Amino acid sequence: MSEQLHYALFTGCTAKQSTPELLSSTLAVADKLGIKITILEEASCCGASHLQDFDEFLAHVLNARNICYAEKLGLTMITICNTCQLNSAMTKHALDTDPELKARVNEKLAEVGLEYKGTSEIKHFLYTLIDEYGLENVKNKVEVPLSHFNIAPFYGCHNIRPSELHEEANGHENPYNPTSLDSLIDALEGNPVNYESKNKCCGFHVELQANHTSEVLAGNALLDAMDNNADMMVTPCPLCHLKMDTYQDSIGKVMGRDVELPVLHMPQMVALALGCTEKEIGLNFHVQKAKHLYTA
């Protein structure tokens, strides 16, 4: 790569609160790979698909505001949460294809001195590593091969569906047969676990109002990964991580089996292989014990 990659990072809420390890490992990976990151400190919550249920127009206004700040920097906005990716991309798509909506949103944004133009792309960090940094280049940076780990990729819904919305940003990932995480695991010399649930839903979004549904969906995926001899699960979505990591006890009760599986954020897995420090990787922040995975 002749030019240094430079991105505007939309952290989302969880990386600033309940998953600080996601932010530290993302920054550590970027640093190791020589990727320049500017954090969008002005960016607000994306609405997480819940504000959208309450007030779709307001959600568009607030997401457009976030994108404005990436546009001001002239950078691609990268996300580290599938749901942030989806909601930001949905707003971008809506505004870029509906001039009347764009005008209504810009009328509001003008009140705070901003204008949405549509000039910045929005891409999840997983796909920038694959499509723009390049898997071969990642492979060349591996210091601690993950060859002794069976790693179950868990894709999460909002990076791969609806495929039509994401196809440019996710390298035309096939939602029925996604391969990006698998290929990243390969590049880190880990052993990707092939299991049926890897592109299924974790149930996070109905955790409060439909707890049983949520627990069963997460349980199906965790047990499927465990039954296929996974040593850990890895996901590009902190919401999947929160559901799968923090609720394993209650999921186990619902499923009638003990559930014990470390669930890593995608950047944590990369950071492990790149030889980042234990503090940067932050495995101590997991509810399901994961510190033993740090072997450097």
Added chain:
Amino acid sequence: MSETRKVTIKAFRFNAETDYLPYTKQYEMEVGKDDLILDLMNRIKWEHDGSFSYRRSCRHGICGACAIKVNGKAVLACKQNAIELLDLFDNDITLEPSSKKRAIKDMIIDKSDFWEKHAAIKPYVVADVDPHPTEETKQSIAEFNNFLDSDLCIQCGACHYSCPALEVNPEFFGPAAFAAAYRFTVDTRDSAGAERLELTAQPSQGVWDCVKCYECAEACPKEINPIEKIGKLHNMQFEQGIAESNVATRHAEGFLRGMKKYGYLDEADIVTYSEGLLGAAKHIGTAMKMMKSGKIHWHSGVPFIDSIPKIKNLDEVQKLIEISQTNKL
């Protein structure tokens, strides 16, 4: 794309009258570039095993009878090119019914749950019609466009039997019923909108139990995007004052509390606000574990302590909420 390929097609086989368990049978055949999945099923029946059973009718992608799954992907057999799927799934094709647990014979399933839910939302225009009208009831182009393609649903069940929420919770109406509920609720001639919105607002069966996985959008062979209509129904419940204050609606509306104060969601507050203090108590065990691991802190959720980082230029978000909010709970 190659011209023809010799392929082994696997098919789910089960006869509810004679079989205790389903099994898989394999059939070898040449697959040509123009073959549809329906052609493969016809070949199994006509050339290999006459007992192989499936539904088919129009062969034009419009009746929905031949909806099945191939390697988990919902397809209309009469519309789906076989080679495309062979490429998608590394030359592996397994034909399965839309729902294995509802299989009657091979690809044929009992769709009664689908039709019951479809009927429950009154999928027709409810109106007092003058038996001797003097003029037509007209709709403008804009009013028609407001259907957002939901009128194109062929009731094939592809989205319904791809929905993971429905798989766990049989009470859930499912995406096809919601798309129909939307279609007739926004119809300017209809007068049962409030009734339908109340139905779709009910816990367990209504839109609030949608897990937001977008499987329905992916599965629909007519590109109707049912989850878009689910989102519209959510919004319409608030717009029309039908949304009642409960865990789900407070969870949606409550995002604003944190965003107004910090720009970010207040993760602890949203749980307490949505569930109430008593409801939130059931999360204490998880909260303790999260606290132990450092995911949350002792002061998270304590009303008088601002423990959440604030975004830069928070005043802009506050202003935009003030001037752009269109709904209230």
